[in-house]
Amino acid sequence: MLKQEGAMHEGTITVRLPADVKEIERLNRLVRQFGELHELPLRTLYGMNLALDEAVTNVILYGFDNPAGQEVKVCVEVADSEVRGEVTDAGREFNPLTVPPPNLAAPLEERELGGLGIHLLRSLMDKVTYRRENAKNVLTMSKRIR
Amino acid sequence: MLKQEGAMHEGTITVRLPADVKEIERLNRLVRQFGELHELPLRTLYGMNLALDEAVTNVILYGFDNPAGQEVKVCVEVADSEVRGEVTDAGREFNPLTVPPPNLAAPLEERELGGLGIHLLRSLMDKVTYRRENAKNVLTMSKRIR
Amino acid sequence: MQIQEEKIGDVLVLTISEHLDSSTCNAFENRLLGTIDRGEKKILVNCGPLEYVNSAGLKVFLIAAKQIETVGAKLVLCALSPSVLMIFEMIGFNRIMKIVPTHEEGLRALNGEVATA
Amino acid sequence: MQIQEEKIGDVLVLTISEHLDSSTCNAFENRLLGTIDRGEKKILVNCGPLEYVNSAGLKVFLIAAKQIETVGAKLVLCALSPSVLMIFEMIGFNRIMKIVPTHEEGLRALNGEVATA
Numbered sequence: 001m002l003k004q005e006g007a008m009h010e011g012t013i014t015v016r017l018p019a020d021v022k023e024i025e026r027l028n029r030l031v032r033q034f035g036e037l038h039e040l041p042l043r044t045l046y047g048m049n050l051a052l053d054e055a056v057t058n059v060i061l062y063g064f065d066n067p068a069g070q071e072v073k074v075c076v077e078v079a080d081s082e083v084r085g086e087v088t089d090a091g092r093e094f095n096p097l098t099v100p101p102p103n104l105a106a107p108l109e110e111r112e113l114g115g116l117g118i119h120l121l122r123s124l125m126d127k128v129t130y131r132r133e134n135a136k137n138v139l140t141m142s143k144r145i146r
Numbered sequence: 147m148l149k150q151e152g153a154m155h156e157g158t159i160t161v162r163l164p165a166d167v168k169e170i171e172r173l174n175r176l177v178r179q180f181g182e183l184h185e186l187p188l189r190t191l192y193g194m195n196l197a198l199d200e201a202v203t204n205v206i207l208y209g210f211d212n213p214a215g216q217e218v219k220v221c222v223e224v225a226d227s228e229v230r231g232e233v234t235d236a237g238r239e240f241n242p243l244t245v246p247p248p249n250l251a252a253p254l255e256e257r258e259l260g261g262l263g264i265h266l267l268r269s270l271m272d273k274v275t276y277r278r279e280n281a282k283n284v285l286t287m288s289k290r291i292r
Numbered sequence: 293m294q295i296q297e298e299k300i301g302d303v304l305v306l307t308i309s310e311h312l313d314s315s316t317c318n319a320f321e322n323r324l325l326g327t328i329d330r331g332e333k334k335i336l337v338n339c340g341p342l343e344y345v346n347s348a349g350l351k352v353f354l355i356a357a358k359q360i361e362t363v364g365a366k367l368v369l370c371a372l373s374p375s376v377l378m379i380f381e382m383i384g385f386n387r388i389m390k391i392v393p394t395h396e397e398g399l400r401a402l403n404g405e406v407a408t409a
Numbered sequence: 410m411q412i413q414e415e416k417i418g419d420v421l422v423l424t425i426s427e428h429l430d431s432s433t434c435n436a437f438e439n440r441l442l443g444t445i446d447r448g449e450k451k452i453l454v455n456c457g458p459l460e461y462v463n464s465a466g467l468k469v470f471l472i473a474a475k476q477i478e479t480v481g482a483k484l485v486l487c488a489l490s491p492s493v494l495m496i497f498e499m500i501g502f503n504r505i506m507k508i509v510p511t512h513e514e515g516l517r518a519l520n521g522e523v524a525t526a
């Protein structure tokens with residue numbers, strides 16, 4: 001009964017953020033509110049929240065020579081028992097799926113500080129795709145709701 | 147600045163409700179949460195909330211000989227500084243725009259109890275349209291966000 | 293919705309809060325008509341904490357106003373929020389019901405210090 | 410994010426709450442490295458009220474763990490919520506940091522009653 005109720009509504013949200021790390025807080029708040037509106041299970045919501053945080057933070061930090069005036073577009077959709085995210089930016093061409101995973105088996109002193117974000121994004125989502133389209137990076141991600 | 151921020155995100159929600167008056171509470175809660183997510187001004191949100199409440203309540207009360215197993219679909223969208231609602235149902239053909247307004251100038255003893263819902267819906271929205279499509283009633287409404 | 297009842301002098305004050313809608317209008321109707329039935333002659337409905345009213349809730353006010361006129365009692369509504377007041381005005385209830393801004397003015401209107409509707 | 414500091418015997422307990430993310434990780438890094446700099450040897454980070462951590466926050470734990478190993482101190486994390494624990498495990502931090510379920514066990518691990526990492 002509860003499960004069926006959860007499936008009875010679906011929706012989208014599209015957010016255009018200035019390319020500024022300060023905006024990440026706003027993104028996270030909107031994603032969380034959206035997840036609560038759609039009664040996403042806590043873990044599913046955490047996963048989408050974190051995956052989008054990492055993807056958008058990377059675009060802001062690494063995507064532009066000069067991020068001033070640039071923006072990142074984020075869409076989230078809940079439908080068909082799935083939550084989907086899409087990040088679009090006009091930054092330099094970059095496919096995060098080509099980045100090798102960090103060495104998780106390394107001892108403490110050899111563990112590198114970088115490379116956690118993309119690994120988390122890929123681990124948290126069921127499916128991640130990348131394409132370059134109209135001079136833009138389009139990263140899509142999806143996760144079954146369970 | 148605040149105004150611009152408000153315009154920076156848009157979204158939709160689609161809810162499928164069983165044709166049962168008890169479901170109106172759930173609809174109202176979702177519409178309010180959606181409005182808060184999108185930072186709609188209080189009056190604008192109240193208007194859309196009430197207009198959808200009235201339209202859906204009417205479908206449930208009058209649309210079907212036997213409402214058991216029937217449903218009403220409601221979409222709400224925020225985009226382009228406008229909030230839009232759409233109610234779709236497979237009930238009997240009915241165009242609420244053909245209903246004459248109640249006599250608001252009548253003295254108390256002559257005021258009729260009915261006819262307030264459709265009048266409110268029309269008064270609250272900037273634009274309301276009706277069409278019959280694929281054996282369904284489709285009522286659309288929109289209101290500028292200000 | 294919550295309803296609080298209070299007697300101030302010979303004025304019966306009903307304070308309603310949150311949502312007056314299809315799921316709560318029956319409870320409010322019973323309560324309000326109940327006060328008329330038991331003979332209250334001065335009734336003040338404090339709408340201060342009322343956030344939402346739909347046509348089902350508005351009908352209760354109309355039914356009560358008619359009944360109150362019939363029995364020769366008086367009804368005043370007070371402290372409506374801007375959104376709720378806008379709805380009352382949209383259906384012309386401000387012409388057929390006494391609506392005042394504050395609780396204070398509501399009491400005064402019922403105590404005959406100001407001409408009532 | 411909020412950080413609370415408390416000393417229990419010779420164990421320094423930092424309790425972090427809410428969101429450890431890009432906007433708060435610097436404050437947490439300063440606080441945690443500060444305790445190492447001033448010579449604390451047993452540090453327990455209570456993550457019980459922590460709702461969200463991203464890679465920027467995770468890096469702080471890695472930097473601190475490295476620093477703590479260098480100076481010969483001990484670090485234990487406790488009370489991670491299921492979601493937060495899942496994230497720590499996803500990047501293998503459970504292999505290089507001592508993570509225990511409860512505050513109680515955290516104190517015991519630091520007081521040498523149980524073998525530490």
Ligand SMILES: Nc1ncnc2c1ncn2[C@@H]1O[C@H](COP(=O)(O)OP(=O)(O)O)[C@@H](O)[C@H]1O
Pocket residue numbers: 054058059062063091092093094096099113114115116117118119464
């Ligand atoms: N949008 C992007 N544009 C260019 N380079 C990127 C982008 N996103 C990530 N990178 C590169 O990939 C590396 C790994 O990213 P990530 O896994 O998020 O970890 P971190 O940011 O901590 O290094 C970054 O250090 C950066 O060099």
Ligand SMILES: Nc1ncnc2c1ncn2[C@@H]1O[C@H](COP(=O)(O)OP(=O)(O)O)[C@@H](O)[C@H]1O
Pocket residue numbers: 200204205208209237238239240242245259260261262263264265347
């Ligand atoms: N979906 C519908 N299908 C059939 N009849 C309807 C529908 N909606 C409204 N009506 C008719 O229009 C009338 C006016 O509706 P409304 O203005 O909402 O006031 P009320 O429901 O209080 O009468 C209703 O009494 C009903 O006869």
